[in-house]
Amino acid sequence: MQGTILHMLRETPGGFVSGEAMCQACGVSRTAIWKHIKDLQDAGYQIEAVRNKGYRLVESPDLVTAAEIREGLQTTLIGQSIIYRESLDSTNTLAQQMANQGAPEGTVVIADEQTSGRGRRGRQWFSPPHSGIWMSLILRPELPLAHAAQITLVAAVALCQALSRATGVKAGIKWPNDILFNGKKCCGILTEMHAEFDQIHHLVVGIGINVNIPQADFPDELQSIATSLQAIRGEKLARAEVVRTVLEEFEPLYRRYVNNGGFGSLRDAWKANNITLGNRIVAHTARGDIEGKALDIDEFGVLLMEKDNGEQEKIYSADITVFV
Structure with missing residues (x-):
């Protein structure tokens, strides 16, 4: 009402x-x-x-409530159900609970504050109150289990395009899913899955975006590696408008991902927005560091690189340092 x-x-x-x-x-x-x-x-x-x-x-205040996000939202699936909380430990945690209870596909869980936001490899995500977008999407794609991890790359394309639109400055994707402006990270993605055998029950795509955080407010250890949309654009942005832009960019890409049976049809879009391929990199893997040149990604999103000895290597999971 x-x-x-x-x-x-x-x-x-x-x-x-x-x-x-x-x-x-x-x-x-x-x-x-x-x-x-x-x-x-x-x-x-x-x-x-x-x-x-x-x-x-x-x-109007700068809120990310359901009423603010729905105002003018041009989607038919993603964001048609929105669960808002002023404060949560993690939007992914609540989204997992809601998904297990039967929340419909496209449900968005969003909070003004995360007290225990998670990044990849168990890292904590800096998410101060009333300044960023901390949200999770519940998805139920009818795809083989092998395609589940590719949703992270789909989300990366959507976010890169959405944040470029929001700021008027070109963003870039660092493999596999970090969104950077001028070499500094402003957005991260964490995908979690519930599946049995070869069936995906649901995916939860967690998204954290630094929006209205002045550059000086980042902790000292993040100053050289993190940034925000406000720092890039030079002014504050309406967070609900950014959320709508993200959801509207994500929905058609998600439909392509599902209808075409995986990431392959979006590979060229990912490559067009990336800042990894063609550069010298270090892949920090569980087996140790691998140095060489990033050559390409395949239709599954696997990174192909050429090591210094001329051998080719497939990287399935790693943190990447890019030397531009």
Whole structure:
């Protein structure tokens, strides 16, 4: 209902919407409308109330609630169900629980704060409150288990395109899934899976984006390797708008991934956005460091590299250092 009220206020920018019109649209009393207006004001919305005129939206806070994200969202699957929490230990943890309870495909779990955000290889993700996008997507692709890990590369393409749009500055993908601006990471992806035998029950794609974090606010150990959309663009961004951009970029790529049986049809899009191929790299693997030149990725997203001795190596999982 609050979403309906906000939509009506935004449809009349600078003007007033009568309480009676809201009552008719929501099917409730004037008292109920007043209570919802009060709740919105408590949440940070500046709403002016004038007798015999109605209500006028003066300013909106930078929130990532379901109502804010749905406003203008142009998707038919991803984000049609949104679960918002002010604070969570990890959006992936709640998303896994919701998926196990039957949450529909496309459900988005999002929080204003993560107290124990996770990155790849168990690293903690720096996620201060009210400044970033910390969300997880629940997916149920009908694909063989072997294709499950490729969803991370699909998400990387979507995020690279979305964040480039949001900032007006070209982002790049460092294999397999880090999104960088000018060599500094602003976005990470963590995919977790529940499957049995050769059947995927669900995937949870966790996404962390540094949005409105001033560069000076990053811890000293992250200053040289991390950045935010605000630092790149030079001004704050509306986080809900960035979320909508990400979901709208992701949905068509996800459909291609499912309909074409895996990552192969998106390989060229990944390569067009990457900053890894053609450069000298060090692959930090469980077997030790491997140095050489990044040559290509195959249709499964495996990194192909040429070692210094001329031998070719397939890298399935590793942290990568790129020397540009």
